[in-house]
Amino acid sequence: MPQGRAVNLAFYIVRRVLWMVPVLFFVILVTFSLMHFAPGSPWDQEGKQLPPNVIASLNQRYGLDRPLPEQFVRYIWSAIHLDFGLSYQYENRTVLSLILTGWPYTATLGLCAFLLIVPVGIGLGVAAALRQNTRTDYVVVGFSTLGASVPNFVIGILLIIVLSVDMNKWTSGAFWLPSGGFGLDHHLIMPVITLSVLPITYIARLTRASTLEVLRQDYVRTAWAKGLRERLVVVKHVLKNSLIPVVTALGPTFAFLVTGSVIVEKVFVIPGIGSTFVTAVSSRDYPMIVGISIIFALVVAVANLVVDLLYVVIDPRVRLT
Amino acid sequence: MIGVLACGPGGGGTTTTNLAKDQVLRYNIGVEPNSFDPGQQQYTYEAAVGRQAFEALLKPNKDLTDVEPATAEKYEVSSDGLTYTFHIRKNAKWSDGQPVKAQDFVYSWQRLIDPRLGAPYNDYYVFKGVDAASKLKASDPADKIDGALQALGLKATDDSTFVVTLAEPAPYFKWIATLWNGAPIRKDVVQKGGTLTDPKNTWATKPDTLIGNGPFKVTEIASKDHVTLEASSNYWGGAPTLKKMVFYEISDANADFAKYKNGEVDMNNVPLANTDLVRNDPQLSKELHETPQLGVRWIQFNNTKPPFDNQDVRMAFAKAVDRDKLAKDVFKGRALPISTFIPKGQSGNNPTVGGDPQKFDAAAAKDLLKKAGVTSLNVTYLVRNDTANQQIAQFIQDQIQTNLPGVKITLEVIDSKTVTSRLRQKNFQMYHGGWIGDYPDPQNWFDLFKTGSGNQFSGYSNKQYDDLVKRADVEKDAAKRKDLYDQAHAIIVKEVAGAFLWQGKNFYLLKPYVQNDTITPIDEWPGCYFSKNITIGQH
Numbered sequence: 119m120p121q122g123r124a125v126n127l128a129f130y131i132v133r134r135v136l137w138m139v140p141v142l143f144f145v146i147l148v149t150f151s152l153m154h155f156a157p158g159s160p161w162d163q164e165g166k167q168l169p170p171n172v173i174a175s176l177n178q179r180y181g182l183d184r185p186l187p188e189q190f191v192r193y194i195w196s197a198i199h200l201d202f203g204l205s206y207q208y209e210n211r212t213v214l215s216l217i218l219t220g221w222p223y224t225a226t227l228g229l230c231a232f233l234l235i236v237p238v239g240i241g242l243g244v245a246a247a248l249r250q251n252t253r254t255d256y257v258v259v260g261f262s263t264l265g266a267s268v269p270n271f272v273i274g275i276l277l278i279i280v281l282s283v284d285m286n287k288w289t290s291g292a293f294w295l296p297s298g299g300f301g302l303d304h305h306l307i308m309p310v311i312t313l314s315v316l317p318i319t320y321i322a323r324l325t326r327a328s329t330l331e332v333l334r335q336d337y338v339r340t341a342w343a344k345g346l347r348e349r350l351v352v353v354k355h356v357l358k359n360s361l362i363p364v365v366t367a368l369g370p371t372f373a374f375l376v377t378g379s380v381i382v383e384k385v386f387v388i389p390g391i392g393s394t395f396v397t398a399v400s401s402r403d404y405p406m407i408v409g410i411s412i413i414f415a416l417v418v419a420v421a422n423l424v425v426d427l428l429y430v431v432i433d434p435r436v437r438l439t
Numbered sequence: 440m441i442g443v444l445a446c447g448p449g450g451g452g453t454t455t456t457n458l459a460k461d462q463v464l465r466y467n468i469g470v471e472p473n474s475f476d477p478g479q480q481q482y483t484y485e486a487a488v489g490r491q492a493f494e495a496l497l498k499p500n501k502d503l504t505d506v507e508p509a510t511a512e513k514y515e516v517s518s519d520g521l522t523y524t525f526h527i528r529k530n531a532k533w534s535d536g537q538p539v540k541a542q543d544f545v546y547s548w549q550r551l552i553d554p555r556l557g558a559p560y561n562d563y564y565v566f567k568g569v570d571a572a573s574k575l576k577a578s579d580p581a582d583k584i585d586g587a588l589q590a591l592g593l594k595a596t597d598d599s600t601f602v603v604t605l606a607e608p609a610p611y612f613k614w615i616a617t618l619w620n621g622a623p624i625r626k627d628v629v630q631k632g633g634t635l636t637d638p639k640n641t642w643a644t645k646p647d648t649l650i651g652n653g654p655f656k657v658t659e660i661a662s663k664d665h666v667t668l669e670a671s672s673n674y675w676g677g678a679p680t681l682k683k684m685v686f687y688e689i690s691d692a693n694a695d696f697a698k699y700k701n702g703e704v705d706m707n708n709v710p711l712a713n714t715d716l717v718r719n720d721p722q723l724s725k726e727l728h729e730t731p732q733l734g735v736r737w738i739q740f741n742n743t744k745p746p747f748d749n750q751d752v753r754m755a756f757a758k759a760v761d762r763d764k765l766a767k768d769v770f771k772g773r774a775l776p777i778s779t780f781i782p783k784g785q786s787g788n789n790p791t792v793g794g795d796p797q798k799f800d801a802a803a804a805k806d807l808l809k810k811a812g813v814t815s816l817n818v819t820y821l822v823r824n825d826t827a828n829q830q831i832a833q834f835i836q837d838q839i840q841t842n843l844p845g846v847k848i849t850l851e852v853i854d855s856k857t858v859t860s861r862l863r864q865k866n867f868q869m870y871h872g873g874w875i876g877d878y879p880d881p882q883n884w885f886d887l888f889k890t891g892s893g894n895q896f897s898g899y900s901n902k903q904y905d906d907l908v909k910r911a912d913v914e915k916d917a918a919k920r921k922d923l924y925d926q927a928h929a930i931i932v933k934e935v936a937g938a939f940l941w942q943g944k945n946f947y948l949l950k951p952y953v954q955n956d957t958i959t960p961i962d963e964w965p966g967c968y969f970s971k972n973i974t975i976g977q978h
Contacts, residue, residue, distance in 0.1 A: 156857070157856075157861070158854070158855075158856030158857040158858075158859065158860040159856070159860065160856075162855075162856045162863070164823070164855055164859065164872075165872075165874070165875060165894075166481070166559075166874075166877070167859075167894050168559050169559075169561060169562040169573075169893065170893065171554065171561075171573045171574070171575075172554075172557045172561060172562075174554075175554040175555070175556075175557040175576065175577045176557045178577045178578055179555075179557065179577055179638055204639065207473050208471075208473050208474070209473055209474040209476065209643075210474065210632075210638060210641055210643060212639070216662070219662045220662065220663060275693060278693075279697070282697060282701065283697050283700055283701060286701050296703070297697045297698055297701060297703065298689065298694050298697075298698065299664065300664070384691050385693075385694060386694070387687070387688075387690075387691070387694055389662055389663030389664040389688075390663075393690070394663070400854060400856065401856070
């Protein structure tokens with residue numbers, strides 16, 4: 119019988135990865151069924167309709183004239199071979215290539231936002247908890263409430279108006295942020311801020327609540343009584359314990375960020391896959407819908423796995439079973 | 440050509456020769472084209488690119504009164520109206536320098552009918568043999584399909600002569616020859632992307648293989664961000680002055696407008712909400728260009744079921760809507776009220792046809808409803824779920840409920856594809872929609888209300904109308920044709936095939952340095968039909 123934590127860890131990871139297979143199958147099954155239940159076909163248009171013989175040709179091309187169970191089995195078979203089909207909307211382009219083209223933008227944006235959210239959210243939360251009921255606390259809580267109440271497209275558009283259009287006017291074109299588009303430079307500033315505001319607010323609140331609870335614990339009181347410096351108490355004794363619920367929340371937060379915000383991508387014209395998903399649903403682009411759902415399920419599963427592994431690092435009482 | 444833009448609703452700026460160093464035009468088309476293959480394109484945002492990278496046989500003149508030569512330098516029609524002979528310019532070239540041949544048109548037009556392509560516009564190409572070919576299925580054996588395509592009335596008698604034989608005479612066929620999806624396609628170019636009829640063929644997805652014969656060529660496709668086109672030096676008319684065009688794919692109208700104000704794009708289709716702002720702004724109002732659209736919207740009723748199977752009820756509804764108020768309040772002047780079918784600017788336009796029975800008259804509307812024996816009525820109004828359509832529906836609902844007491848309308852706002860699906864199944868009572876002309880010939884409009892037409896869902900059917908339109912579509916004498924269409928027009932207006940409400944208007948902003956831009960009512964973007972003339976002044 120193999121011994122040692124490292125081997126335990128390896129087995130745990132392998133088991134979790136194997137579990138992803140039935141989960142993905144289930145996700146595909148549910149998505150497939152739901153999208154075919156939605157009324158309307160991919161070929162229904164708003165103005166001029168497609169001629170009936172063209173509709174028949176298209177249905178034949180994409181196998182939509184076959185019974186649903188047969189379509190499902192064919193899809194699973196192709197998916198196993200990493201062939202996720204052709205998009206109905208974007209002729210001649212495969213779902214995989216469309217996802218691979220768009221995802222890097224979404225993921226970069228999401229990653230930058232995450233890298234901003236973690237220190238700022240946790241930092242604000244800890245600061246508020248340590249200075250409970252002082253001005254710092256009120257500012258943080260007030261900002262959190264405001265940030266959570268203003269919809270992110272309002273924040274986005276306000277940023278564009280102030281930092282792009284108005285700044286252009288005030289500085290006579292000398293310095294202003296571009297109103298949209300993607301770039302690994304100042305183009306990122308406004309979309310990342312917009313994407314980060316809401317998550318920062320709830321991470322801050324969560325951290326604050328959790329830290330407050332830990333601060334009341336006896337071992338923390340002991341640390342204060344021993345005369346330890348605040349920084350030492352916080353980092354060595356408080357943080358590790360207060361971060362457990364925060365890490366739990368950060369898992370799905372990361373998943374959502376990295377799979378895209380439709381609104382931010384639309385307002386800032388980022389060619390990512392967030393808006394692709396919504397467009398795919400309204401155009402009934404079935405292969406795209408399932409393809410993106412698979413990606414999303416994978417990202418959530420991996421994020422949850424990472425979170426579970428992080429628990430082991432943070433809290434030695436947690437054992438992998 | 441510089442200097443011919445005194446008339447018409449177009450033109451931005453004077454014909455100065457103070458050219459900017461960078462001849463670049465930037466515009467937002469709003470949506471990423473689903474395809475760059477002209478045969479598979481159908482939407483305006485696709486034609487925006489397709490019409491620049493490819494060129495059809497003919498093109499409309501700037502007044503839309505007739506066609507003028509494009510890739511074909513001239514054409515003849517046989518006396519029986521069945522044979523069209525197009526002479527391809529000897530100096531017409533593809534962007535890679537190869538000459539454009541008649542065989543390229545034969546291949547492209549066969550391809551449009553090929554069931555393995557599934558071209559959206561294939562019902563417009565009415566040559567001999569199309570009826571038989573349209574019964575083919577994509578799964579039929581390849582030689583059967585190829586045989587039927589070869590039997591179509593399309594021939595290249597030599598490299599520069601393309602002969603089309605129609606199934607029956609069609610005076611409007613010259614306009615079909617202006618459609619951008621009838622552009623030539625080269626077989627060897629398509630083969631660079633894979634096998635000819637394979638849906639995975641990638642020739643139209645990459646700039647290297649997307650070889651067209653238009654004044655511009657696609658040089659960059661940045662998915663969901665923009666498409667870049669550059670001047671084609673091999674174009675028969677000489678390279679355009681514009682060196683580059685960038686079409687952005689910004690779906691948010693406010694972001695687009697912000698870009699225009701920042702000078703990041705050079706033209707803008709003004710968002711409805713900003714209409715008054717633009718009109719009242721001293722700078723922006725000078726940059727505004729208004730053109731009527733060749734598009735009309737109407738209330739479509741389900742004529743197959745009560746209550747709208749009763750013509751009097753339909754007419755009562757038609758008379759109960761104040762179209763002037765609609766144009767002013769909802770559209771802020773960006774619409775022209777209309778109570779007949781054919782829009783202003785389209786031949787066949789006749790505001791008094793049939794005595795204009797649908798014009799707004801609340802008292803007469805009430806009387807009609809009484810005459811129909813209706814005292815109270817509950818109607819559901821199917822609406823597509825975007826803001827603009829909802830606003831329009833709310834206005835119409837309010838007008839009818841106010842002017843026809845006893846009528847209660849409930850709005851059903853649903854996602855677009857579901858709406859179309861319900862319209863197809865005739866599972867609706869009333870809905871508003873319309874038509875934008877594909878080309879400026881009345882045939883494109885009047886065919887809409889023929890029995891069995893697939894492009895409107897009222898179920899309207901009138902044999903006399905069908906007969907008149909059938910005769911008018913093939914009538915060669917212009918005066919007789921107009922008379923036939925007028926008679927047909929009177930019928931659908933009197934019988935309320937639809938309650939015609941408004942004609943759209945385009946509001947474009949053009950920066951003052953965009954010069955020699957000829958705007959027509961059928962533009963995909965301002966000046967698209969005459970992009971070769973556009974110049975950018977210093978700024």
